[in-house]
Amino acid sequence: MQLNPFETLADPTRRRIVEALRGGERQVGEIVDQAGIHQSGVSRHLRILHESGFVSVRPDGQRRLYALRPGPFREIDAWLAGYRQLWEARLDRFGAALEKRRRDRGARKKEPRK
Amino acid sequence: MTDTSMSAATETPQAVLVIERTYRARVQELWDLWTTKSGFESWWGPRGFRVEVRALEARVGGALEYDMIADAPDAIAAMKRIGQPVSHFTHGRFAEFEPLERLTPVHMIDFISGVEPYDHTIEVDFHASGDSARMVVTVHPHSDPHWTKMAVEGFQSQLTKLDARFGGPGR
Numbered sequence: 001m002q003l004n005p006f007e008t009l010a011d012p013t014r015r016r017i018v019e020a021l022r023g024g025e026r027q028v029g030e031i032v033d034q035a036g037i038h039q040s041g042v043s044r045h046l047r048i049l050h051e052s053g054f055v056s057v058r059p060d061g062q063r064r065l066y067a068l069r070p071g072p073f074r075e076i077d078a079w080l081a082g083y084r085q086l087w088e089a090r091l092d093r094f095g096a097a098l099e100k101r102r103r104d105r106g107a108r109k110k111e112p113r114k
Numbered sequence: 115m116t117d118t119s120m121s122a123a124t125e126t127p128q129a130v131l132v133i134e135r136t137y138r139a140r141v142q143e144l145w146d147l148w149t150t151k152s153g154f155e156s157w158w159g160p161r162g163f164r165v166e167v168r169a170l171e172a173r174v175g176g177a178l179e180y181d182m183i184a185d186a187p188d189a190i191a192a193m194k195r196i197g198q199p200v201s202h203f204t205h206g207r208f209a210e211f212e213p214l215e216r217l218t219p220v221h222m223i224d225f226i227s228g229v230e231p232y233d234h235t236i237e238v239d240f241h242a243s244g245d246s247a248r249m250v251v252t253v254h255p256h257s258d259p260h261w262t263k264m265a266v267e268g269f270q271s272q273l274t275k276l277d278a279r280f281g282g283p284g285r
Contacts, residue, residue: 080131083131084131084133086160087131087133087251087253088133089160089161090157090158090160091133091249093157093158093159093161094135094147095137097147097153097156097157098137098139098143098144098147100156101146101147102143
């Protein structure tokens with residue numbers, strides 16, 4: 001099953017692996033040490049991260065080196081920016097409604113009493 | 115958030131959206147916009163939409179029920195594009211209700227076909243600061259990012275047009 005970027009990173013173990021890879025390329029053993037997760041778990045989650053495009057893998061002699069790829073992070077970023085924009089717009093309306101209430105109240109106060 | 119054992123960096127990227135605004139107003143005025151019928155109707159919802167409140171019970175556990183109605187042509191078109199009705203009944207409750215301090219509206223998202231109903235939580239904190247009031251809104255993610263993404267994209271062009279008309283979002 002293909003996970004979307006949010007589903008991929010919804011798993012705390014995978015987030016810890018991503019954290020471990022932020023410093024650059026790592027082999028599985030280094031990720032195990034840094035993330036404090038059992039090797040079998042790391043291998044399974046690395047496969048999922050790889051399939052989702054978050055992680056690249058390249059051979060280096062006997063070793064396999066894992067690294068982060070930017071694509072899915074950009075996708076998340078773009079999504080969040082859109083979501084933030086929606087909420088910024090909503091709070092713009094909040095501010096405008098607040099201003100209108102204040103103006104209306106001010107106008108009522110200035111009205112001459114009959 | 116009480117659990118800080120995981121660093122912020124390892125938190126889910128979509129975990130929360132935090133928006134903070136400061137207004138030259140009293141906290142009471144901000145609070146009224148969230149907790150009274152006329153206040154809530156005066157601003158809630160995306161641009162191009164209006165709400166008609168059916169029930170707003172200002173207390174812990176109190177109901178928050180309203181119709182969300184697309185009423186601008188662009189918004190109507192956007193809703194049709196993503197296969198949603200132009201008006202839907204929305205209901206939720208105030209999970210927390212601490213007058214002039216903290217409010218937690220929780221909406222029941224039960225109108226998306228093919229998606230199990232889920233709660234969507236918003237936390238609002240109010241702080242008085244001199245002659246101003248600060249409001250911090252924490253929006254938790256929809257559990258169905260795909261739908262939210264579609265919704266965002268649906269509104270995007272509409273927002274852009276409106277922003278252009280009004281000279282960009284104000285503060």
